Amino acid sequence: MRIDGYTRLAAVVAKPIKHSISPFIHNHAFQATQVNGAYVAWEIDEKDLAETVQNIKRYDMFGINLSMPYKQAVIPYLDEVTPAARLIGAVNTVVYQEGRLLGYNTDGQGFFRSLPSFSIQGQTMLILGAGGAGMAIIAEAALRQAKQIVIFTRTASLDRVKKAVQLIADETGVKISVYPLEDESLLQKKLLETDLLVNSTSLGMDGQSLPLSSSLALRKETLVADVIYQPFETPFLGWAKQQGNQTVNGLGMLLYQAASAFELWTGKAMPTKEIWQLLEERYR
Known part of the structure; x- marks a missing residue:
């Protein structure tokens, strides 16, 4: 240089x-x-x-x-x-x-460019958390005409997140739903309907924490992504790999x-x- x-x-x-x-x-x-x-x-x-x-x-x-x-x-x-x-x-x-x-x-462009051979258009995305990285991914998914976006966040954040995503839903016409992360039975139901699962929370940076219960199940076709890149394989991605799912970490x-x-x-x-x-x- x-x-x-x-x-x-x-x-x-x-x-x-x-x-x-x-x-x-x-x-x-x-x-x-x-x-x-x-x-x-x-x-x-x-x-x-x-x-x-x-x-x-x-x-x-x-x-x-x-x-x-x-x-x-x-x-x-x-x-x-x-x-x-x-x-x-x-x-x-x-x-x-x-x-x-x-x-x-x-940020949102970077996330979707990092996914191998996957287009969100016409697909359903389930995302855990809706902070800075999460909102960028949600907006980009809507701009790319996802079929549906499902957000699970802590009950304390529900009102804030619902208000924040309403503008995105109104401007893009994409259906966006927000649910409490604590409702595990509903989360399990939605997990079996999603094409892309994303963890946008910070849980997993310690190499130990999971953003959801390890007892939950995925369908094999679901692509699983984490925005965290250190550790290289988070507990969340390890949980998904054990079920046979393709995974992508946040380095991309x-x-x-x-x-x-x-x-x-x-x-x-x-x-x-x-x-x-x-x-x-x-x-x-």
Whole structure:
């Protein structure tokens, strides 16, 4: 990688963020595609967010990625957000283009790009949890015309989630239902009707927790995905594998959401196969 007077910056902005592997992904992509760019991690306080966003213009940057807690807070500082980002209510990628700051959300795109030979169009998705990653996946599934989206979340979150997904349902015409995760008999019934099962909760990052009861059963045709990538195989994916189901972890979502951002910034395709091999070696 060369650094000179023509090098353009990109960054990921969050707090905390020093642990991020996004610099590893993007700097490898800059080098592999011979784009004169560099990617860094900026850990900032919320009071500095507005100035940080203005620095994109000041320093003629490609743009920035955002992680928690700034995916929603950044929106007022942007000139425009895409329909998908508006539906989700969160931005994870800002692109500096012709003097304007454009907000995108590539999380949902990244998730569906990571699924092997699977199209959500006309299919039923059941998702556990509806936080930031979950809402991005829900909105993208609706935009891709899923037949039905079924959400199971904690009772304490039911009203918030129902309100949040109503706009998505109204704008896309896709049926979205929200149920309490504590209702295991209903969850079991819906599990046997779904084509894609997704865990978007953080349960499993400790290598021990499950987001649902291990006594529940799946049908063999259901594709099972987790947004978590460390550990490489979560207890949730292990539970699904024991039943003979195909599984996908969250590493692909991380890579492909980054790839979408890289393409928006540079107009070039990220060498995802090459980077995937490096990530797999690092996290398996």
